[in-house]
Amino acid sequence: MACPVRRNDGTQDADQLGDETGMLYGEYLMLDKVLGAQRLLSEQNNKPVHDEHLFIVTHQAYELWFKQIIFELDSVRNIFSEVLEESQTLEILKRLNRIVLILKVLVDQVMILETMTPLDFMDFRNYLKPASGFQSLQFRLLENKLGLKTENRVKSNMNYAKVFGSDEEALNRIELSESQPSLALLVERWLERTPGLEVEGFNFWGKYEKAVNMLLEEQKQIALNEPNESVKRYRLNDLENRREVYESIFQPEIHQALLNRGERRFSHKALQGAILVTFYRDEPRFSQPHQILNLLMDIDSLITKWRYNHVLMVQRMIGSSQLGTGGSSGYQYLRATLSDRYKVFVDLFNLSTFLIPRSHIPKLTSDVRSKLWHR
Template structure:
């Protein structure tokens, strides 16, 4: 591999390096520190355990990737912290996709650790106490920056001051990460600004409710026509349940109650924006926002998969009853982190509940499509001075009334 900081521009491959100025590969990467950072405690106790080296390397690799994820995540949060320019969504997509690819590596990396057998692990496990993966500062920062809320965490060591209380700098970083706007909060604010939600403009929400009511009424008529009484009652009951599900998004008080119970995370307006983007993903204006929503779900999914693989590995290594090295219940504690309470973007996963068939989606008029293409920064419709000269007559403000 060529040195990334070599200053000579015209030196052909294979020429000697003696006379060149600048850093060498190892100096640039500070490999003298990185490759000397593996301290085997079993060796210190005159009982060198071969697999302890693998254990250390694997977890150090995790921490390096955590650092890169946080680096990318902070940059994405910075972009989202302002009114998002349309031209910036591509950069967000690139960085979110990079996070997704890194998380895929982390999920697969568990398999390498599983080449160690339970007996191999037992040979050095006692040397680890009271160290625990729960004490990974970077993973806790990652969770906070994504938007895992304190009230949604399981009980064990819920208060991080107990974990990092002796490290003032670490504790300061944790507190700071909790006080700053998380990615989830910034995405929520971004979704609330989705163009098309304005009552006086496109009024997507009004059109969507009309479409849903039409769909449910047509299905009710079909159910009533079923000749078999038991089957007719079954379909009518199922339809009533579906109507209740839709009412949970159409009635703000029901949505607010679900928010208070922790079953939803986004505000009512943000949820409307997410539904609009999902239904109109084929429109150029919503194509990249839809990709962003998918990548956010990918991040949640992959972290859940990583937790799950970790849980299986722990059960394989120490069983279901032994305590963790940090004092937790081990397998039982880790298994409890697999629930939806740890999903930051759980509302995005549930969007499919509120989808309607394509035939019922209110079509966008050519005028509305033009207005969407001229939208700037989520602040409102901006028309160029020459629009009228170019034949862009703006006469109506919304979707076509007809629902096919």
């Protein structure tokens, strides 16, 4: 966007504007409000602290980017909420990739805050109380819309009722974000419809189980022929462990038990679909779905990296024992959010557990390829 700034001498840009109607750059972006929104409490207390300005601008930038992520996320959820047409997957890819790039900016943005030393932060930290990042409504909405469930959150002395108790609109928005289908749920439903899972069709799952059993039997024979007894025992034990891992996906009741314990998130049918897409990602029909799964993992990874960088920064600024300005346990609470329970798409990260060599992947017949292509 061109910047139509009028020069003091009135000889160049002003002439180019002519009599055109419309808004100028600053008016269009409402810069008077945006650039005037930095209120330094240290200045109001007649003790101006230089780095408070950086702290405010950085967090305002975070909130603006959160707003854009939510905007993109809502649009992706709207597309997924209907039966997805193949022509729409390119738009999903574009918008998910945009979210990924924004998150990369947010991860790197922590480094700018780290130019502030702990003593610099201490000069104005008391002015922040009781403000806290826990009170970021947009970040909570983002987590809910992605699919982070309440039962997977770390228990804390802070809660929505306490933080937003007097803000009825905020509580309503949180409740709505928890009641509407999350991206994780919509992706799960989409994967459950993966073509090729039908028993009366290609029956990928039956062929895959047969291929796994064949592979394990081949490796068992190799292990039994091992002359070194200790190596033989090691290989046989490893094979038994791997067999149990595969059984956890071939036996629906075992998968359900893992779901109940929170160790898995997708339904059994959705996990089957994700494995099928991963195996046949080079097929035209599954190329873009595979890219979507990768971008979902990128989103999870980058949010985890952002949490990690934030935890390190907090430890650097206030140590491991001080309470947060909002009353949380500070570093200890934030460190607890780094576990897999905060990964929305943890099942996608674990797909590699169930891979088999390309030579054992069931081959698609020309008839099956034709049906997949014309669906």
